[in-house]
Amino acid sequence: MPELPEVETVMRGLDAVLTGEVIRTAETRRDGLRWPFPNGMAAALQGARVEGFRRRGKYMLMRLADRPTLLIHLGMSGRMVARRLGAPPVPSLGRQGAASDARGHNNPPEAHEHVVLETEGGWRVGFVDPRRFGCMDFAPREAEDSHPLLAGMGPEPLEEAFDVAVLEAALAGRRTPIKAALLDQRIVAGLGNIYVCEALFRAEIAPTRLATTVPGPDAARLVPAIKAVLAEAIAAGGSSLRDYVRADGEVGFFQERFDVYDREGQPCRLCPGPDGCPGIARLVQSGRSTFYCPQTQR
């Protein structure tokens, strides 16, 4: 699933395509994803002018003139597919059925495309989500952040307001492993399994450490580590694993730069010498894989 850098990348792609456009038609092809779509969602989108986008954690917020804001969460497998009407679909990563042939003809319909928007300006944007863990909902424009899905969310990690003192306060009294704490969107918004692993590696903190023990020098390293890994991933256009594609169809390349994620058994880049690293280890914490270097991360 897309984590903060991927959501940011998709949002920028949508912004480039949709901002300023008027939605001519909106179609929902099932009743909902994780939850039912709000009543009359398609009708409410039709005729709306897209004013712009913003991101909160892993949510994209599509602001509409004189209408409520549309919240979009990509869940685990969600992606957006954008193309000009009449043009072949943008090539899609790792998915045979979706790749367009050279002539742009006879493309089978994209599987699991649950919502389709078409604009006056001739864009077609589809929300594809095989696992259907994504969601959409409306939030009042003047109270977007009070929506139940956003209300309890922690600080945006890339904003200045997220600093060592804020993280330390959030971790205080948490008797849970730091890995689990960082996945908790109430502590800090937007981190997922990959970037938590990467940030803990950069900060040289063992994922099993209790959150309460992190305030101090460790937290002082962790905050810049989080900011750096997210910023670098955004600069690289987001990571691209199995079924993630940027809104404009380009793929991100940050996955080539993972230090620990999905690199079990390989030497880490911090241990000295060719034989100095015991190898990146994998363990399961609250049901999810954690990758870390047992020598570097303490």
Add this chain to the structure above:
DNA sequence: CTCGACTCCTGCTGGC
């Protein structure tokens, strides 16, 4: 309060 287990779903990978 806080935490871990469970749950929703489909698709891909790896081992046999």
Add this chain to the structure above:
DNA sequence: TGCCAGCAGGAGTCGA
């Protein structure tokens, strides 16, 4: 070559 168990980027809910 084919089959199938296991695992996957999220996160709300429930029970302890």
